[in-house]
Amino acid sequence: MSDIIYTKVDEAPELASASFLPIIQKFAAAAGVSVGTKDISLAGRILATFPEHLSEAQQQSDDLAELGRLVKTPDANVIKLPNISASVPQLVAAIKELQSQGFALPDYPEAPQTDAEKAIRAKYDGIKGSAVNPVLREGNSDRRAAKAVKSFAQNNPHRMGDWTADSQTEVSSMSGGDFFSNEVSATLSKDSTAKIVLETAAGETVLKDGIAYPAGTVVDATFMSAAALKAFLASEIEKTKAAGTLFSLHMKATMMKVSDPIIFGHAVKAFLAPVFDAHGDKMAELGVNPNSGLGDLLARVEGDAAIMADIEACMAARPPMYMVDSDKGITNLHVSSDVIIDASMPALIRAGGKGWGPDGKEADTNCVIPDNSYAPVYDETIKFFKENGKMNPATAGTVQNIGLMAQKAEEYGSHPTTFEIPEAGTVKMILDDGTVLHSHAVEVGDIWRSASARKAPIEDWVNLAIDRQKAEGCRAIFWLDANRAHDAELIAYVKPILEAKGVANKFEIMAPREATRASFETITEGKNTIAITGNVLRDYLTDLFPILELATSAKMLSIVKLMNGGGLFETGAGGSAPKHVQQLVEENHLRWDSLGEFCALGESLTFLADSKGNAKARVLGQAVDAATQGILDHGRSPSRKVGEPDNRDSHYWFARYWAEALAAQSDDADLAAHFAPIAKALAEGEDQIVAELAAAQGSPADLGGYFRTDAAKTAAVMRSSATLNSIIG
Numbered sequence: 001m002s003d004i005i006y007t008k009v010d011e012a013p014e015l016a017s018a019s020f021l022p023i024i025q026k027f028a029a030a031a032g033v034s035v036g037t038k039d040i041s042l043a044g045r046i047l048a049t050f051p052e053h054l055s056e057a058q059q060q061s062d063d064l065a066e067l068g069r070l071v072k073t074p075d076a077n078v079i080k081l082p083n084i085s086a087s088v089p090q091l092v093a094a095i096k097e098l099q100s101q102g103f104a105l106p107d108y109p110e111a112p113q114t115d116a117e118k119a120i121r122a123k124y125d126g127i128k129g130s131a132v133n134p135v136l137r138e139g140n141s142d143r144r145a146a147k148a149v150k151s152f153a154q155n156n157p158h159r160m161g162d163w164t165a166d167s168q169t170e171v172s173s174m175s176g177g178d179f180f181s182n183e184v185s186a187t188l189s190k191d192s193t194a195k196i197v198l199e200t201a202a203g204e205t206v207l208k209d210g211i212a213y214p215a216g217t218v219v220d221a222t223f224m225s226a227a228a229l230k231a232f233l234a235s236e237i238e239k240t241k242a243a244g245t246l247f248s249l250h251m252k253a254t255m256m257k258v259s260d261p262i263i264f265g266h267a268v269k270a271f272l273a274p275v276f277d278a279h280g281d282k283m284a285e286l287g288v289n290p291n292s293g294l295g296d297l298l299a300r301v302e303g304d305a306a307i308m309a310d311i312e313a314c315m316a317a318r319p320p321m322y323m324v325d326s327d328k329g330i331t332n333l334h335v336s337s338d339v340i341i342d343a344s345m346p347a348l349i350r351a352g353g354k355g356w357g358p359d360g361k362e363a364d365t366n367c368v369i370p371d372n373s374y375a376p377v378y379d380e381t382i383k384f385f386k387e388n389g390k391m392n393p394a395t396a397g398t399v400q401n402i403g404l405m406a407q408k409a410e411e412y413g414s415h416p417t418t419f420e421i422p423e424a425g426t427v428k429m430i431l432d433d434g435t436v437l438h439s440h441a442v443e444v445g446d447i448w449r450s451a452s453a454r455k456a457p458i459e460d461w462v463n464l465a466i467d468r469q470k471a472e473g474c475r476a477i478f479w480l481d482a483n484r485a486h487d488a489e490l491i492a493y494v495k496p497i498l499e500a501k502g503v504a505n506k507f508e509i510m511a512p513r514e515a516t517r518a519s520f521e522t523i524t525e526g527k528n529t530i531a532i533t534g535n536v537l538r539d540y541l542t543d544l545f546p547i548l549e550l551a552t553s554a555k556m557l558s559i560v561k562l563m564n565g566g567g568l569f570e571t572g573a574g575g576s577a578p579k580h581v582q583q584l585v586e587e588n589h590l591r592w593d594s595l596g597e598f599c600a601l602g603e604s605l606t607f608l609a610d611s612k613g614n615a616k617a618r619v620l621g622q623a624v625d626a627a628t629q630g631i632l633d634h635g636r637s638p639s640r641k642v643g644e645p646d647n648r649d650s651h652y653w654f655a656r657y658w659a660e661a662l663a664a665q666s667d668d669a670d671l672a673a674h675f676a677p678i679a680k681a682l683a684e685g686e687d688q689i690v691a692e693l694a695a696a697q698g699s700p701a702d703l704g705g706y707f708r709t710d711a712a713k714t715a716a717v718m719r720s721s722a723t724l725n726s727i728i729g
């Protein structure tokens with residue numbers, strides 16, 4: 001195994017790797033540090049899942065499984081780039097592309113009938129949604145802006161949209177019947193095995209059996225009422241129409257891959273209710289599944305003039321929708337993975353509460369977030385900005401995050417225990433000693449789920465928070481709601497640990513809404529605070545605050561201190577930026593900023609130095625930090641516009657600053673001597689390299705694929721300076 005594993009992913013970050021990884025490998029090799037790759041891309045994971053359909057030469061190892069084992073060992077040192085968490089339409093598109101490239105993969109069975117089809121479907125469903133992060137995240141999360149990155153953002157503040165008190169933008173959530181209001185929770189006093197059953201008039205169905213929980217696990221159960229959700233969505237559509245705002249729905253269909261596509265499907269059905277009423281049977285015949293989105297629906301019914309006419313009439317009568325791409329007519333409801341709440345809400349808030357309408361213009365927006373568990377964070381943020389005006393990134397302090405994440409904590413681990421209820425009855429969660437832990441009366445269509453958080457991760461999370469607060473000395477708040485069942489169980493863990501360590505006075509505990517306001521008040525005063533949160537808020541807040549403070553979460557330091565001693569270094573806190581690929585393909589400009597990769601690389605090398613006593617790795621790591629600082633100080637980050645320096649230029653500058661820092665240091669004479677001529681060659685080649693990189697821009701780029709690009713073509717595009725390549729090798 002290599003000293004450091006750099007993950008092979010998808011889309012923009014993977015394109016960036018084609019340019020950056022050769023530089024990393026070349027520099028690391030000089031210090032005897034090996035940097036290998038493991039493929040966790042969507043295409044790679046599909047290929048690894050179906051060896052029996054592929055020729056021997058086409059077969060691929062299951063790198064994700066291998067990494068899943070590695071992260072449970074103290075040897076893990078993994079740099080994890082963002083990967084696609086695929087919705088069904090993305091998965092289907094990836095399968096199609098691979099088939100066209102000669103891989104005889106089975107189609108995705110939309111409606112599996114035979115056992116063989118069901119088996120294929122089950123395999124594909126394992127690849128769907130957030131299938132990578134939960135496997136690798138065997139530790140809790142520490143996300144923050146590195147000091148250099150934060151001060152750069154303060155000195156070079158990004159543009160923020162204006163917030164006015166009369167903005168009509170709002171967050172709308174259900175008044176009851178949601179996951180929040182139905183939640184019950186208990187902490188298990190001993191090791192237990194549980195089963196989940198549905199009791200109906202006809203008898204008992206086992207939904208899930210043999211769920212093993214160690215003592216101390218916090219086990220929740222809750223459900224969302226389908227009837228309440230339907231009534232809510234119908235009334236929100238009417239309310240939006242009356243208000244003259246844009247209708248928008250914000251979900252996390254990738255990480256909540258079972259529950260949220262169902263809720264998304266309800267919204268598609270509600271928006272097109274008259275069409276489903278008139279043509280429901282015909283649409284079902286055509287294979288329409290509302291959970292797959294409006295995009296898939298339109299593709300299936302486009303040959304039917306009557307349905308199409310009714311859709312057009314219905315859309316005309318509905319409020320205008322918040323658009324993903326108004327030029328291409330892609331709405332919020334086209335694909336469930338297009339609008340992902342952690343990125344979409346902060347972007348809208350940063351823009352002054354504006355979404356893009358079908359006319360391509362900005363407008364106030366009704367942000368529908370059905371469940372109340374976390375919606376108050378966005379609601380309170382919007383209220384705060386309406387009262388106080390937009391935030392000033394030049395003076396604002398920072399909100400760091402310590403997130404409970406390990407071992408599939410909380411909702412993000414709930415997929416195997418989430419069910420769309422087939423028949424009215426009672427769902428019971430029963431322990432092996434006969435105790436009925438939880439029980440809910442449910443109706444057909446309700447979405448019932450159980451989530452859990454284990455004792456060891458919870459304790460590790462509290463201790464991580466104590467360490468972080470000690471290091472920062474700033475305000476620190478546990479975002480826990482004493483009135484929410486799950487949070488009350490967590491508070492019962494948190495308080496005794498803080499007291500035992502004598503640090504209770506350094507921490508506050510507040511419900512998410514109050515914590516949101518307190519945090520904005522704190523950073524508005526230019527001070528810092530630490531948000532200590534559960535898994536979902538970890539995800540939401542590490543986009544919300546960075547996007548407001550730094551313009552993007554891509555620049556964040558994102559460390560996962562693995563519970564068995566290894567290190568996982570995520571690059572940034574955002575995603576794989578599909579729009580950036582589009583731009584590269586159209587005009588050969590990649591605006592992806594690799595600052596997240598730079599930060600992660602520095603941390604990974606330092607971790608290697610600490611964990612393996614590797615002194616050369618420390619020197620390399622310190623030089624990475626100097627290079628990152630150089631990128632910021634000299635404004636070498638990519639520009640958004642074609643013809644201006646892009647991602648490739650930033651890698652040239654990074655290599656140069658890195659080599660210069662290595663040549664200049666005196667801790668390791670061998671490394672200094674090795675890098676002096678490289679630094680010289682990079683400096684002398686500047687004009688040539690910059691010109692070669694600039695010359696490549698402006699015309700379409702051929703990558704030979706989207707989900708599985710052609711390695712040679714991608715390298716040709718991303719390594720377009722022969723002069724730089726000859727220095728890097």
Ligand SMILES: NC(=O)C1=CN([C@@H]2O[C@H](COP(=O)(O)OP(=O)(O)OC[C@H]3O[C@@H](n4cnc5c(N)ncnc54)[C@H](OP(=O)(O)O)[C@@H]3O)[C@@H](O)[C@H]2O)C=CC1
Nearest residue numbers: 082083084085254340343552554574575576577579592593
């Ligand atoms: N950790 C992970 O593996 C994660 C994976 N994802 C996956 O990523 C995909 C896309 O997710 P999405 O929600 O659209 O969010 P993204 O974070 O990919 O993109 C949102 C926007 O943020 C900006 N942005 C993001 N990263 C960078 C960067 N490095 N440099 C410059 N700008 C950046 C871009 O703005 P602009 O267009 O204005 O340039 C981009 O369009 C999905 O498949 C999702 O599942 C999402 C989150 C985390």
Ligand SMILES: O=C(O)CCC(=O)C(=O)O
Nearest residue numbers: 085130133254255539573
């Ligand atoms: O795994 C995913 O799909 C998204 C992860 C994410 O958004 C995050 O961790 O911030």
Ligand SMILES: [Mg+2]
Nearest residue numbers: 342539543573
């Ligand atoms: Mg996120």
